[in-house]
Amino acid sequence: MRKKPHKVRRLTLYTPMSDLDSELLARCLGKKQRGWEDFVDRFLGLVLHVIDHTALTREVHLGRDDRDTLCEKVFMAIAHDDFRLLRHYQGRSSLTTYLTTVVRRVVVRILLNNALVGNDRRTG
Numbered sequence: 323m324r325k326k327p328h329k330v331r332r333l334t335l336y337t338p339m340s341d342l343d344s345e346l347l348a349r350c351l352g353k354k355q356r357g358w359e360d361f362v363d364r365f366l367g368l369v370l371h372v373i374d375h376t377a378l379t380r381e382v383h384l385g386r387d388d389r390d391t392l393c394e395k396v397f398m399a400i401a402h403d404d405f406r407l408l409r410h411y412q413g414r415s416s417l418t419t420y421l422t423t424v425v426r427r428v429v430v431r432i433l434l435n436n437a438l439v440g441n442d443r444r445t446g
Contacts, residue, residue: 343417351405362397365421369396372425382433392429399428 339347346364349357373392377384384392400407400421411420 339413339417347408347411347417351408358401365418366393368418368421369393369425372422373429376426376429377433380430380433392432395432396425396428400424 343364346357346361348354350361351357370389370393373384373389373396377389407424411417414420415423
């Protein structure tokens with residue numbers, strides 16, 4: 323007689339979102355007054371840091387205008403389709419970690435598909 327395999331329960335640990343981030347996300351998704359503006363104010367530094375780091379690791383020199391354009395496109399991607407990227411956040415990581423991943427993916431996609439990666443933009 324064959325034994326039934328034991329079911330293995332997976333322990334899923336979720337990083338609790340800070341009260342500030344939770345309230346900010348709810349205001350943004352609920353389209354409350356200044357929700358989006360406060361979201362941008364809170365995460366602008368993170369977005370710029372990820373843009374700079376991603377460009378550096380890909381050996382792409384960004385001028386101020388290119389950096390500003392990327393930042394604008396990142397926030398447009400986050401707001402696109404009624405904040406779809408934010409609505410997909412499931413709390414499996416901190417909001418900051420999730421946004422870091424989102425920003426990096428958006429920036430890489432833009433760099434690969436745009437003239438920002440032209441030979442005159444490469445360092446070295």
